[in-house]
Amino acid sequence: MLTDKEQFKAAFVNRLLALHRKTLEEASLGEKYDALASLVRDSIGRRWVNTDYQYAKTAEKQLYYFSIEFLPGRLLDQNLRNIGVRDLWVEALNELGLDYGDLENQEPDAGLGNGGLGRLAACFLDSMAALGLPGHGCGIRYQYGLFEQKIIDGNQIEQPDNWMKNFNLWEYRREDKAVKVKFGGHLNTVLAVPYDLPIIGFANNTVNTLRLWSAELPRDLTVILSSLTPDDANKAVQHKYSVEALSQILYPDDRYQEGRTLRLAQEYFLVSAGVQSIVRYVKKTHGGITHLAEKAAIHINDTHPALAIPELMRILMDDEGLGWEDAWRITANTFSYTNHTVMPEALEKWPVDTVQNLLPRIYEIIHEINERFCRELWKRYPGDWDRIAAMAVTAYGYVKMAHLAVVGSHSVNGVSKIHTEILKQDVLKLFYQHAPSKFNNKTNGINHRRWLVEDNPQLSRFITETIGDNWIFRPVDLGRLTASADNPEFQQKLKAIKRERKIILARYINGKYGVEIDVNSIFDVQIKRIHAYKRQLLNALRIIDLYDRLKANPDLDVIPRTFIFAGKAAPGYVLAKKVIKLINTLAKVINNDAAVNNKIKVVFIENYGVSLAEIIIPAADVSEQISTAGTEASGTSNMKLMMNGALTVGTMDGANIEIKEAVGIENIIPFGLSVEEIISVCGYSGCDPRTVYNNNPRVRQVVDRLVDGTLPFAADEFHILYDHLVYGDGHFMELNDFDAFLAAQEKVDILFRDEKAWWKIITLNISKSGLFSSDYTVNEYARHIWRIRPVEIKDKLESPVEKVGDAKDRPGLNNVGFGAL
The missing domain is CATH 3.40.50.2000 (Glycogen Phosphorylase B;)
Incomplete structure (x- = not known):
């Protein structure tokens, strides 16, 4: 060294x-x-x-x-x-x-x-x-x-x-x-x-x-x-x-x-190579394969690696000569599975003929897993064909990868408290009823050394000056910052650090896009994959509403805001790509309108990735975590932004709920319908958005801006978004939550004017963020699922x-x- x-x-x-x-x-x-x-x-x-x-x-x-x-x-x-x-x-x-x-x-x-x-x-x-x-x-x-x-x-x-x-x-x-x-x-x-x-x-x-x-x-x-x-x-x-x-x-x-076939082939390529290597090592180091589950734990991060289960069965039976029962005992005790979605339509499944043609031996094993599992279900629920069909690994011409992962694992976990409850009570309800001891929660976490020590050295050094450096090793010690929450000197230093980080981001934006940003404005940040359930569209509608208000009254008393977006849409996801077009169109219109651009700016930062996140996150004042309640499994950008001193505006979804529990409801700005309210008001299929559109003039005016020609959009450019909002199934509740979202932003505006109150809340959020360190999460996995020791x-x-x-x-x-x- x-x-x-x-x-x-x-x-x-x-x-x-x-x-x-x-x-x-x-x-x-x-x-x-x-x-x-x-x-x-x-x-x-x-x-x-x-x-x-x-x-x-x-x-x-x-x-x-x-x-x-x-x-x-x-x-x-x-x-x-x-x-x-x-x-x-x-x-x-x-x-x-x-x-x-x-x-x-x-x-x-x-x-x-x-x-x-x-x-x-x-x-x-x-x-x-x-x-x-x-x-x-x-x-x-x-x-x-x-x-x-x-x-x-x-x-x-x-x-x-x-x-x-x-x-x-x-x-x-x-x-x-x-x-x-x-x-x-x-x-x-x-x-x-x-x-x-x-x-x-x-x-x-x-x-x-x-x-x-x-x-x-x-x-x-x-x-x-x-x-x-x-x-x-x-x-x-x-x-x-x-x-x-x-x-x-x-x-x-x-x-x-x-x-699609290539995706399946990739998944098998990954698991076959990995499982073969693990088996080889265990045999060489421990003298045989019978103790595999005691010497190796294999964790499936979402369903993509689920084929590892039949692949291990293939190796144990075809290569090692074990019988089915011994091979299955080893396999089930070796694997654990994390589910990352609460939306049934997002659960991975493959046509039987695709699996059978590409992986004939693997399909034979999957078929046998299904047959034996269905026989087990028949013994316990005789005559309940609907339950058995709903739980089958292969059914109606598809191999259901989540079902394969659940059946072949000894542990199944969600990644936030609400997500795990939705799995147990809805998405995987029948599996939970069948084997409740398999299910547990492990709320996601982030590496605080990467997302605070490394990407925000200014704040990290200040924290160490205030409470010492033990928090780097024991992140829960960030809680000691609570004692400084009301300290005016501490607050002013924290404000200066945030301003320094905002200047860094503003320089990047100006150099990249030629847009000058007011560093005294609220940096309002939504950075994540572009998807309907994450509701960047709701945020865009709110910007249109604010623009309308400012055009009607340029002297409107609002704190200046800079809306910062970043994220990629899947190449084939037409709706999401149109949302990107809308945000960029708003940026072009608003940033070039001298009547309003001293109060509002919009920036879409292209090619979002880790390095860009390390510039954006420390500069954020507001963290937009606005997914429809019941759709975001956990989220981790909410934790990163909280740790770096941003106030969360969030629905009661994913880990937002646990952030609220950690900091107190007065130190977060919650809004929108809860999961229970959505189900109560609309049922599982969503609400008819036309009811809101027809009965709420403010909603109707904003949505009509997409198609009425008031803004200089190309003809029919955003009809797909208009149709989604007005004639869609209403599953993502953009119009239902619109008024509540506006009210939440009014609270942000009011709070930001009270400097002492604002920086107290920011301090309390940073102080509680150590609870969301991945050190804690991984330690829970190690103790309760993987059974590994330091x-x-x-x-x-x-x-x-x-x-x-x-x-x-x-x-x-x-x-x-x-x-x-």
């Missing part, structure tokens, strides 16, 4: 020469980033090997977290901070005349995820390592991310996100640990090659592994293909493309059959680095990463 500045400077310059044959003066920023990142790699090698050695030596149970998404963001700063040399190395770089921020910006955001699901997975891995827990991630090494979002003429345009166009210095290719994945149909054998990324624990010696699988042709097939006839060679090329597509892009377009990794250890010995006689020492798989 380079803990001397002069030693680091010499090592940095020498690394530039070794990597690029360039001096400090000649090297580009990208080349300097390479040198810096490679020195970090050098610093963690011993820790990584020692971690794997200690896991193997202690024979502790390990956790493998399977997720179709991981969204770690940039890793340089986090890794430097976690190994404890960031400040020293930054000072040394400054003395060399280098700006650390410029170097950090050379790293692309890893295109391995889309939103909350992937960011949650990354937070969990970070917390596992920080807590010293033996836990690893398993995902796909996508060559391209979801897409790079460009806004052209107000429209979302999708471009390839080639985030790996340059070498990824954090990954280690492990071709010697590759496995073969076999498909039926048009795909046969694929080589799954692992690339390992270190997950470095904060201020300890733990280095866990995120293993990402890349699809390639097996080497023996490559040799055969080189001698084919031209016609066969053309077919071979197509086969090669189909193989590589498995790890090419996150979420292939599912509007077409080819894209393993202390000693700094000095008899390991393969220090004593070579005879590796073949020492379990796990030939293999670095992924629990020494």
Whole structure:
């Protein structure tokens, strides 16, 4: 470890020469980033090997977290901070005349995820390592991310996100640990090659592994293909493309059959590669497979990895020779499942013929799982065919992945209290009635070291000056800030820090879009995937209403607001893409209207991702968490914004409810119909929106603005939104909650004028945010679901680095990463 500045400077310059044959003066920023990142790699090698050695030596149970998404963001700063040399190395770089921020910006955001699901997975891995827990991630090494979002003429345009166009210095290719994945149909054998990324624990010696699988042709097939006839060679090329597509892009377009089949193939590729590796490691380290469930826990993050259940059954029966009962006992005790949706239509399901054609053996096992489960149900509920059909794993021509995950797991959890109750009382009600002991709640959490210490150093330093630094290790200690909530000096410093962060964001917006932002205005932020249930459209209607009022009375006494949006819409989601167009159209109109733009501005920041979130979140005054009650499983942006000093305006949905319980109803602004009220007033199918439209003049005026030509929109541009609001099924209650949403914003305006009251509330929100650290959440998973314990990794250890010995006689020492798989 380079803990001397002069030693680091010499090592940095020498690394530039070794990597690029360039001096400090000649090297580009990208080349300097390479040198810096490679020195970090050098610093963690011993820790990584020692971690794997200690896991193997202690024979502790390990956790493998399977997720179709991981969204770690940039890793340089986090890794430097976690190994404890960031400040020293930054000072040394400054003395060399280098700006650390410029170097950090050379790293692309890893295109391995889309939103909350992937960011949650990354937070969990970070917390596992920080807590010293033996836990690893398993995902796909996508060559391209979801897409790079460009806004052209107000429209979302999708471009390839080639985030790996340059070498990824954090990954280690492990071709010697590759496995073969076999498909039926048009795909046969694929080589799954692992690339390992270190997950470095904060201020300890733990280095866990995120293993990402890349699809390639097996080497023996490559040799055969080189001698084919031209016609066969053309077919071979197509086969090669189909193989590589498995790890090419996150979420292939599912509007077409080819894209849907590729999605299913990706899911199987992920789970087959991962499960094979786990089985191999357990056999090698523990001498057999019968104790798999005692030595390995496999967690399914949403339904995408649910095929891991029949895949493990296949391996145990076909490869290991176990009978069904023994294989099922091991499988059910190995797997646990987190559900991430409360909307039945969003639960993943696949046509039987698609599964059968692509994965014939896997389908046979799924069919047998279903047959045995239905027989079990028949014994308990004889004659209740409706119940059995509703709970079947395969029914009406579909394989229901959530049902497969529930049946094949020993634990099923939701991600907020209300979400778990909805699962138990509605979405998975019959399964809960059948096996209530399986169900539990684990409210989501965020990595406070990433989302406060790293992305808001100004606030982080101030907190440490106020209460010491123990909160970094024990985030609940943020509660000690409560004592300063009424302190005027504390409040003024907090206000100055928020202003500094708002200036940073305003400069970014002005430089990117040429829009000047008033940093004294309320920064009103809604940053998340664009979707009807998240109700960016409701927010846009509120902006139209405010614009109308300001046009009618330019002297209207309102606190200036800057509305900031960011998020991507799925390429095939026409309604969501039209909402983006509406927001950008409002921005164009309002920002160029001198009569109102001193009171209101609208900005849509394109290509939202982790790095942009790290700029936006610390600057936010208001956090818009306005999903229809009963639709958002949890949310995590609500926690990040709260932790960075934003006031939540939110429906009683997801984790908003628990934020309210933590801070008190007087320190959050709730609004809108509750789940119970929606059901009572409208039933499960929603309300008829025309009733509200016809009876509420203010609603009617705002909605009519979409089509009446008052605003300079293109003809029929937003008829799809008008029809959704007026003639749709009303499921997302935009019009029903409109008045309540306006009233909530009036409260924000009033509260912001009372500086003392505002900063007291902000302080109390920050002080309670430690309750939503992923450290707490992961610890709950570890204790109650995964049954794993911390393993202390000693700094000095008899390991393969220090004593070579005879590796073949020492379990796990030939293999670095992924629990020494």
